[in-house]
Amino acid sequence: MDIDYTKREIRFEKELNNLDNLTISFTSILNKLDIKYVIVSGYVSILFGRSRSSEDIDIIVDKLSFEKFKELWSNLYKDFECINTENVKEAYTDYLMNKNAIRFSKKKEYVPNIEVKFPDTNLSQLDLFALSQRKKVILNDNTLFISPLELQIPFKFFLGSEKDIEDALYLYEIFKNKIEIKLMHIFIRKLKIEELFNKYIK
Amino acid sequence: MKIPDIDIDKLKKFKEKNFQDRLEFVKKYAQWLKKTPDKKWSSQQRKIID
Numbered sequence: 602m603d604i605d606y607t608k609r610e611i612r613f614e615k616e617l618n619n620l621d622n623l624t625i626s627f628t629s630i631l632n633k634l635d636i637k638y639v640i641v642s643g644y645v646s647i648l649f650g651r652s653r654s655s656e657d658i659d660i661i662v663d664k665l666s667f668e669k670f671k672e673l674w675s676n677l678y679k680d681f682e683c684i685n686t687e688n689v690k691e692a693y694t695d696y697l698m699n700k701n702a703i704r705f706s707k708k709k710e711y712v713p714n715i716e717v718k719f720p721d722t723n724l725s726q727l728d729l730f731a732l733s734q735r736k737k738v739i740l741n742d743n744t745l746f747i748s749p750l751e752l753q754i755p756f757k758f759f760l761g762s763e764k765d766i767e768d769a770l771y772l773y774e775i776f777k778n779k780i781e782i783k784l785m786h787i788f789i790r791k792l793k794i795e796e797l798f799n800k801y802i803k
Numbered sequence: 804m805k806i807p808d809i810d811i812d813k814l815k816k817f818k819e820k821n822f823q824d825r826l827e828f829v830k831k832y833a834q835w836l837k838k839t840p841d842k843k844w845s846s847q848q849r850k851i852i853d
Contacts, residue, residue: 602837602838602839602841602844603841613841614841615844615845615848616841616842616845616848617845617849618848618849618853619852619853647852650836650845651829651848652832652847652848652851653851654851763822763825766826767825767826767829770826770829770830770833771832774829774833774834774837775833775836775837801826
């Protein structure tokens with residue numbers, strides 16, 4: 602793997618799969634509209650080569666006004682449709698502003714889909730941290746923003762399913778010589794997963 | 804029909820061993836991927852996902 606990792610960005614090339622193409626197609630619209638977002642969860646490990654698939658890609662979008670959300674909605678609706686509702690007002694008020702996620706798939710498809718939510722600041726400040734410290738990824742000629750790996754790895758351990766632990770271990774193996782280990786350990790302590798981390802990262 | 808006895812502790816150990824084996828594979832796969840050209844690993848990943 603020929604990967605160029607700097608404090609500012611991660612740059613690499615790969616043959617794109619269906620999940621990559623779906624993600625790029627969605628995030629290119631967010632990029633075009635200058636909407637701040639961060640990709641979190643399982644797709645991050647798939648992006649970097651993990652040998653598994655997924656039914657969804659999780660994206661946290663910085664809170665938008667209804668006007669801006671309508672602009673996003675109309676841009677998305679050229680290729681995508683919302684699985685939860687066809688009503689833009691309902692999607693915004695009943696779902697996003699009510700701390701619920703909405704899902705977009707390519708038209709007439711159900712999976713895979715993109716799960717979108719606003720940051721949940723009542724639950725924790727982690728969503729805001731991920732957004733503010735998001736890492737730029739240049740994949741071929743496409744730009745994506747992912748959660749900082751120093752948070753992503755411990756958070757996967759915190760989620761704790763076998764799949765999550767495998768994802769965390771995978772990302773750690775790929776990036777252990779590149780990430781800020783000190784920062785990762787701060788999150789390990791804060792999430793109280795020292796025991797789990799020590800058990801699986803030997 | 805005789806229902807077999809089940810030793811949950813043994814099955815839990817089996818499950819844990821199974822998981823450890825998968826983690827070992829994930830680790831080895833990551834090491835392989837790091838030294839493999841992008842075109843090769845991503846083409847194989849594409850076969851799994853697509």
